[in-house]
Amino acid sequence: MTDFLGVVTTRHAYALFVLLSAIGLYMMIANENLVKKIIGLNMFQTGVFLFFVTSAYRIGGAAPIVTEGGGPYVSPLPQVIVLTAIVVGISLTAVGLALTIRLYSEYGTLRADALREVIGDE
Amino acid sequence: MSDALLPLLIAIPLLAAVFPLLLGLRFDSAGWPVAMATSLLVAALAVRFTWAVSPASSGPQRLVHDLAGYPAPYGIELVGDGLSAILVLLISVVAVAVLIYARTTGPDSNAFYSGFLLLTGGLLGMALTGDLFNLFVFLEIVGLVSYALIASSDDGRAAYGALKYLFLGTTGASLYLIGVGYAFVATGTLNMRDMASELAALGYGDPLVQAAFGFILVGFMLKIAIFPLHTWQPDAYTYAPDTVSAFISALVSTTAAYALIRIAYDVFTVDFFAANPLITDAVLLVASVSIVVGSLLALLQTELKRIFAYSSVAQFGMILAAIGLQSETALFGAVIHLVGHGLMKATLFMGAGVLSSAYGAQTVADYAGLAKRAPITSGMMAVAGLALVGIPPSVGTLGKWFIALGAVEAGSWGVAAVIFISTLLTLTYIGRLLEALYFTQPATDDDTGVAGDTGDATDDGSIVADGGADSSTAAGLDDVVPVATERVVVVVVLALSTVALFGAAGLFAELLDPVFGRFFQ
Numbered sequence: 001m002t003d004f005l006g007v008v009t010t011r012h013a014y015a016l017f018v019l020l021s022a023i024g025l026y027m028m029i030a031n032e033n034l035v036k037k038i039i040g041l042n043m044f045q046t047g048v049f050l051f052f053v054t055s056a057y058r059i060g061g062a063a064p065i066v067t068e069g070g071g072p073y074v075s076p077l078p079q080v081i082v083l084t085a086i087v088v089g090i091s092l093t094a095v096g097l098a099l100t101i102r103l104y105s106e107y108g109t110l111r112a113d114a115l116r117e118v119i120g121d122e
Numbered sequence: 123m124s125d126a127l128l129p130l131l132i133a134i135p136l137l138a139a140v141f142p143l144l145l146g147l148r149f150d151s152a153g154w155p156v157a158m159a160t161s162l163l164v165a166a167l168a169v170r171f172t173w174a175v176s177p178a179s180s181g182p183q184r185l186v187h188d189l190a191g192y193p194a195p196y197g198i199e200l201v202g203d204g205l206s207a208i209l210v211l212l213i214s215v216v217a218v219a220v221l222i223y224a225r226t227t228g229p230d231s232n233a234f235y236s237g238f239l240l241l242t243g244g245l246l247g248m249a250l251t252g253d254l255f256n257l258f259v260f261l262e263i264v265g266l267v268s269y270a271l272i273a274s275s276d277d278g279r280a281a282y283g284a285l286k287y288l289f290l291g292t293t294g295a296s297l298y299l300i301g302v303g304y305a306f307v308a309t310g311t312l313n314m315r316d317m318a319s320e321l322a323a324l325g326y327g328d329p330l331v332q333a334a335f336g337f338i339l340v341g342f343m344l345k346i347a348i349f350p351l352h353t354w355q356p357d358a359y360t361y362a363p364d365t366v367s368a369f370i371s372a373l374v375s376t377t378a379a380y381a382l383i384r385i386a387y388d389v390f391t392v393d394f395f396a397a398n399p400l401i402t403d404a405v406l407l408v409a410s411v412s413i414v415v416g417s418l419l420a421l422l423q424t425e426l427k428r429i430f431a432y433s434s435v436a437q438f439g440m441i442l443a444a445i446g447l448q449s450e451t452a453l454f455g456a457v458i459h460l461v462g463h464g465l466m467k468a469t470l471f472m473g474a475g476v477l478s479s480a481y482g483a484q485t486v487a488d489y490a491g492l493a494k495r496a497p498i499t500s501g502m503m504a505v506a507g508l509a510l511v512g513i514p515p516s517v518g519t520l521g522k523w524f525i526a527l528g529a530v531e532a533g534s535w536g537v538a539a540v541i542f543i544s545t546l547l548t549l550t551y552i553g554r555l556l557e558a559l560y561f562t563q564p565a566t567d568d569d570t571g572v573a574g575d576t577g578d579a580t581d582d583g584s585i586v587a588d589g590g591a592d593s594s595t596a597a598g599l600d601d602v603v604p605v606a607t608e609r610v611v612v613v614v615v616l617a618l619s620t621v622a623l624f625g626a627a628g629l630f631a632e633l634l635d636p637v638f639g640r641f642f643q
Contacts, residue, residue, distance in 0.1 A: 021300075028289060041292055048296050048303070055307050078306070081255055085299065088262045089341040092292050095269055106278035119279050 011056040021047030032112045038096045045089045052078040125187040127171045128200040128250050135160055135243035139236045144231030153235030158221050165214040172207040183636045195316045201252035204633035209249040209321040209380050212461050216468055217242050218373045219612050223472055224365040226606040229274045241267040248377045254312045265291045268370055272362040283357035294344025301337030304330055314389050324395035335390055345378040349412035352435045358433040364475025372468035375483045376460050379441050386445050387641040395448045405446030410540040412439030417547035424485045426474045428553055436544055437463045443537050444525045450642045452528020455594040458630055459575035461519025469506035473499050480605045486554055491564035497612055500559045502617035507552040509620040510543050
């Protein structure tokens with residue numbers, strides 16, 4: 001029991017990462033609305049970002065600007081990774097939404113099941 | 123000095139991608155010349171780079187470049203060896219071929235050529251990077267541009283295929299990123315070489331390391347389109363413009379498979395597979411299922427581009443099997459098959475594009491009797507198709523032979539049997555295509571020529587240029603649209619290259635020996 005409590009109190013960010021990613025992934029798969037699918041995709045990616053930021057965290061860590069006698073510092077590398085990944089994620093969202101708009105103007109629907117019916121997807 | 127080649131190979135196409143759009147403000151058709159000049163320059167650099175890492179030259183067989191001068195474990199490293207040289211050569215050659223093909227067919231917009239150059243740069247980046255996170259960035263550049271290029275068709279279904287690809291492709295890349303994150307937490311480094319030694323010190327039985335590999339593997343399986351994660355591929359390949367289908371089918375999954383080989387053998391190394399028989403068995407099982415189901419699904423299709431798309435699922439299953447076999451012979455076959463499959467699929471998709479724009483042929487039924495009307499293109503598609511089956515002499519034979527040989531050497535008789543079965547299935551669906559082309563009378567055709575007499579048809583062929591509005595083929599065929607000669611020439615050259623590479627096993631071995639020497643110490 002104490003083990004469980006320990007995990008919850010100190011590792012809750014990791015649990016949140018799993019939860020966010022799983023909800024996002026489920027939303028992307030199960031929701032038929034294309035815009036909500038994109039929101040789900042974003043949530044999934046946000047979960048991954050949370051994992052990276054958490055992995056860099058240190059109790060009492062300062063921003064990694066090295067001063068004499070300073071420290072301990074948090075690791076800057078995962079944060080840089082997340083910055084890059086956020087940029088990638090935004091571009092993907094933009095392309096995804098652009099494609100959604102095009103599908104809407106062409107078929108007049110945002111629902112994936114209706115689209116499948118129109119297109120005759122196997 | 124020659125290590126400056128590595129950043130140049132990536133930076134030139136990425137920077138040049140700006141110019142088609144920029145010059146497009148002044149000139150309507152600036153895109154093609156810019157793209158062509160850049161691709162030729164990249165091809166020249168690729169040859170120079172291959173020469174630099176080949177054992178024939180005196181230089182080091184492994185080029186390393188620290189970006190911005192930051193030394194290895196901290197900065198990003200670009201690494202070029204024999205394995206990446208083969209990929210870089212393939213990318214640059216296919217890029218030039220696709221551009222020649224695209225001159226008249228388009229998609230005729232400057233945005234397309236910008237996307238084309240971005241895609242080339244991204245693929246070259248994937249082939250040359252020595253850093254796991256940098257690989258993710260290039261993977262996403264390639265992904266983003268692919269989605270945009272696939273959607274560049276006027277067909278609304280292309281946008282649907284592209285969006286589907288976007289969801290699955292992004293999920294794949296994110297799973298890869300999670301895997302990299304786990305490996306980073308375990309080792310504290312992102313540099314491939316550095317991580318390899320850290321992982322070895324950590325031990326391959328560590329659950330974190332196993333999970334990292336699992337995520338990376340599944341992420342790449344989505345990108346490579348291994349059954350059951352292949353569902354984006356048929357739609358994307360079918361609805362994309364012909365030029366884009368040829369380019370993407372030849373290179374995008376291929377480069378992702380290369381990256382998986384690189385990570386599996388250069389970072390996790392063969393010892394990881396040996397220490398985790400369960401993971402190895404899972405890889406072999408998934409690969410075998412992908413080979414069989416991909417071939418069966420290809421057999422069920424009627425649309426040409428869909429057949430080729432499902433056939434890719436099977437062929438990449440074979441490459442994944444070779445990765446799981448931990449055999450030097452099989453991996454050698456996998457690299458040859460990567461190159462061979464790229465060239466064969468480029469030929470087949472381009473040939474299908476020629477026939478579809480000349481005769482509107484999309485399905486196997488539409489291909490009935492086309493060999494008489496378009497003997498050159500049909501002949502070359504037959505050559506590439508037979509190469510895909512693995513009929514000698516062709517590069518397809520070499521790849522399959524070495525993978526099967528590796529399977530037998532490793533004692534995996536199941537995999538060897540699966541490869542044999544898939545060859546028969548490939549023969550079946552390519553056979554349907556050949557039957558339609560050569561031995562079926564077109565339904566609308568009245569009484570031109572003698573049934574089944576292919577010899578005669580081919581003789582006429584040298585006179586009747588493909589798709590040329592030839593008067594002797596007369597009534598009923600007046601819906602023929604003339605096709606530019608260079609498109610046919612590209613198909614011929616690529617098809618012949620798949621035959622010519624049959625003799626190139628020695629060259630492959632020369633380039634790969636030092637790399638595999640490191641993989642299988």
